[in-house]
Amino acid sequence: MEKLYTYLALGDSYTIGESVAIPESFPYQAVQRLRGDKKHIAPPEIIARTGWTTDELQAALTDYTFLKQYDFVSLLIGVNNQYRGRAVEDFTPECSALLERAVALAGGKAENVFVFSIPDYGVTPFAREKSLDAVKIATDIDQFNAAARGLAAQYGAHFIDITEGTREAGRDPSLLAADALHPSGKEYARWAIRLAETIALQLK
Secondary structure, eight states: OOOOBOEEEEESHHHHTTTSOGGGSHHHHHHHHHHHTTOOBOOOEEEEOTTOOHHHHHHHHHTOOOOSOOSEEEEEOOHHHHHTTOOHHHHHHHHHHHHHHHHHHTTTOGGGEEEEOOOOGGGSHHHHHTTOOHHHHHHHHHHHHHHHHHHHHHHTOEEEOOHHHHGGGGTOGGGBOTTSSSBOHHHHHHHHHHHHHHHHHHTO
16 A cells, blocks of 8 residues: 655644635645645644744644654744744744754654745735834844754754745735735745655655
C-alpha cells in the first residue's frame, strides 16, 4: 500500500486562511498541488488561531493530542508579537522553542520542517485606515524574519521567504482578501507553490 503522508501546519490567522474559504488557505492549496502531482497526502492538520503570538501557540500545543509523528510540519508565527509591540529579543527564544517542537513532531527530521517568513501587513488598507506606521512595521518584520531565518538555519529547517511578495499587495489589491488585511487565495497560492515544491523535493 502506498504511504499516506501527513502534514501539520502551526501558526496564526495566516495559516488558517482568515477571510478566505478553507480550501484557499495555503496548507490546503499545498496539499492539493501535491495530490495533483500524484503524491498521497492526507488533509492538513492545522493548529492555529487568529491573533496568536508565539507563547499562545506554545500553550495550545501543550493541550493538544498529536499523531505519533508527522511527515511534514510548517510554522508561520510572529506577526501578532510585532503587532502587540513585543521585542524580537522575546520572540527569538519562543520561536526557537516552537521550532524545536516542530522538529520533534516531524520525527526529528528538521529537513521536513518549513518555517515561513512573516507577511508585511503594513502595506494594506487596514494599516492605512488605522494610521499604522508602515515603515516601522516593515523594519520590525524584517528583524523578526532575520531571527526566524537564523533559527531555521540553526535547526536545519527550510526557510520560505514570502514577505517581499506580500508587499506587492500595496499596489495589487487582488492579493488581499475582502477584509483588506489578510492575503487572498491568489496570494496563498503563491505560498502553496513554494511549500509544495519544497516538500516534493523531500519526496524524491
